Amino acid sequence: MALLTSKSLTVTIAGKRICENFDFQLERGQYWGVLGGNGVGKTTLLLTLAGFRQPDQGDISIDGINLTQWRRKALARKLGILFQDSLDTFPALVIETALTGRHPYLPFWGIEDKHDIDIAQQALLDVSMQTMATRQVNTLSGGERRRLAIATLFVQNPLLWLLDEPTNHLDLHHQISLLQLIIERVDAVNGGLFMVLHDINLVTRFCTHAMLIIDHESILCGPVEEVMTLENLQSLYQHPIKELESDGIKYFFPE
Amino acid sequence: MPLFRQTYSRVLSGQVLLILFCLSGLSFLSILFSLSVGSIDIDLSQVFAALLGGAQTMEAKVILELRLPRILSGFIVGGLLALAGALMQVLLRNPLAEPYVLGVSGxxxxxxxxxxxxxxxxxWINLGAFAGAFVSILLVFGLSRIGGSWNPMRVLLTGVVVAAGWGALISFILAISPATKLHSMLFWLMGVLGYARYSHFALAVLLMALAISMSIARSLNLLANGDQQAMALGVSVNQLRYLIYFLASLLTATAVMQAGSIGFIGLIIPHLVRLLFGSDHRLLLPVSVLLGGCLLVIADGLARTLIAPQQLPVGVLTAMIGVPLFLVLLQTIVIRQK
Known part of the structure; x- marks a missing residue:
């Protein structure tokens, strides 16, 4: 059964159509990279698929069950989401923030026990923040906050991972190592991944499938090798692109 | 910095009970202090004698019939305001929010x-205050819900504007009031415990609201990180916000009914607790209740002694203690962030 299905989905934000009668399926083991120009509606689509926005029409199902029938807490064990930015109004520690990922698993009156703390500490270790566990979140750099948000998602450990620009604020090394780590985590639960990216070469490197949102009438979906062609990418970004090959791998660069 | 220890280990290691135990002791001491001071000073042995019964002296009468009901009521009001403030701050996700910000007290x-x-x-004045509070609660709730989206910024703006409207009406009423009534009106506005009597209702509201908010405390921790993040981790944000709004409003209405608009407790106590013990609501909420009670009881003790036999409105004292305390806290935060 598909992890995520949308049937004749129509989404509009502030009068702008994002997609129309859009059918989409994401199966276990598929890693989707979503590409598109600024303001084309990548985030809006992702938030709609996660149930944070009402579509104008159409149905969305997660793991075979209609999104409207999921209870939020049960859904949080299936579906995890990484937002573009995170807020911090009140002081909180890094470890406290990572531990919030355990919320969907704890009973109503439950308190985190050693098992939960171990999971959170392992996640911090994974993103190499184990030494910052007792730091205040508002003292972290942009990249460290991003890694903390990803660690929180590791703690949540869902089946379906929806990531909005996971590489935001990350340096070159962390972009690659964290995407590798994310793929390993998704693989470990035999889950699915849907991530918005701005780097074409990260999509070809890490994803099995690609979604190119040119406009609301043409959204190209399919396996990376079929969809990620020079022609499609040039019409996506309206910019001349050059294709290079090294060690049998294709790379795309703007001219 | 030794002040800012690890909350998570506190909540998880049973230190919560120790902290609550110590604060209960502090609460007891603050009540004893407040019982013994006033227009006549009564020493502690007489206070104990009166509390344990048997004493038929004039001092025992003062303590049991005048001071104790007022002080218990004050402790409860302090707890109500501090809890309401902590809830308002997470509801509006605004560190400057306090119980009166949405116009309940107006x-x-x-x-x-x-x-x-x-x-x-x-x-009748108490009941009038309670009724007025509820009119304002429903007004702000209704106005900020029209059209469906109930987000913190809209609630805050609606509430602040409604509060400003009440403020204008208050000035109007004061302007047309006869001079004979003006003094008691101004006292009521500044917050007084003089009319306050111990009430089972206020205690019941406090305990019920504390129990309910403790049961959702972990969700409140998530809500503090933003609505979307809370939803992503399984919190039903809308229902939770409605619940917090009505809890905080009920707490505030009950406090105002008892003692008028006593300022600053609801604003500074939650911040003080966050600085001392961290932001985990499972610790923040009960500690705020106890510390809010202590501060108000001590302020009331001072309000009764500073210009005895006359009394100051306790709202003046909480602000006089609260303003410098809050400023020092803000400096501490700035220094910590460096």
Whole structure:
């Protein structure tokens, strides 16, 4: 059964159509990279698929069950989401923030026990923040906050991972190592991944499938090798692109 | 920095009970202090004698019939305000939020002052205040819900504007009031415990609201990180926000009904607790209740002694203690962030 299905989905934000009668399926083991120009509606689509926005029409199902029938807490064990930015109004520690990922698993009156703390500490270790566990979140750099948000998602450990620009604020090394780590985590639960990216070469490197949102009438979906062609990418970004090959791998660069 | 230890280990290691135990001791001491001071000073042995019964002296009468009901009521009001403030701050996700920010006390004041002008007194003023608070609560809730989206910024703006409207009405009422009534009106506005009597209702509201908010405390931790993040981790944000709004409003209305608009407790106590013990609501909420009670009881003790035999409105004292305390706290935060 598909992890995520949308049937004749129509989404509009502030009068702008994002997609129309859009059918989409994401199966276990598929890693989707979503590409598109600024303001084309990548985030809006992702938030709609996660149930944070009402579509104008159409149905969305997660793991075979209609999104409207999921209870939020049960859904949080299936579906995890990484937002573009995170807020911090009140002081909180890094470890406290990572531990919030355990919320969907704890009973109503439950308190985190050693098992939960171990999971959170392992996640911090994974993103190499184990030494910052007792730091205040508002003292972290942009990249460290991003890694903390990803660690929180590791703690949540869902089946379906929806990531909005996971590489935001990350340096070159962390972009690659964290995407590798994310793929390993998704693989470990035999889950699915849907991530918005701005780097074409990260999509070809890490994803099995690609979604190119040119406009609301043409959204190209399919396996990376079929969809990620020079022609499609040039019409996506309206910019001349050059294709290079090294060690049998294709790379795309703007001219 | 030793002040800012690890909350998570506190909540998880049973230190919570120790902290609550120590604060209960502090609460007891603050009540003892407040019992012994006033227009006549009564030493502690007499306080104990009166509390344990048997003493028939004038001092025992003062303690049991005048001071104790007032001080218990004050402790409860302090707890109500501190809890309401902590809830308002997470509801509006705004560190400057306090119990009165959405106009609850304004509505209460307008109705209470109107009752005073009409010549009503005693319990009618309290009931008027409670009714006014609820009119304001429903008004802000309704106005900020039209069209569906109920986000913190819209609630805050609606509430602040409604509060400003009440403020204008209060000034209007004061301007047309006879001079004979003005003094008691101003005292009521500044917050007084003089009319406050111990009430089972206020205690029941405090305990019920504390129990309910403790049961959702972990969700409150998530809500503090933003609505979307909370939803992503399984919190039903809308229902939770409605619940917090009505809890905080009920707490505030109950406090205002008892003692008028006593300022600063609801604003500074939650911040003080966050600085001392961290932001985990499972610790923040009960500690705020106890510390809010302590501060108000001590402030009331001072309000009764500083210019004895006259009394100051306790709202003046909480602000006089609260303003410098809050400023020092802000400096501490700035220094910590460096």
């Amino acid at each position: 509505g209460a004041s307008v109705f209470a002052l109107t009752a005073m002008i009409a010549g009503l007194s005693g319990v």
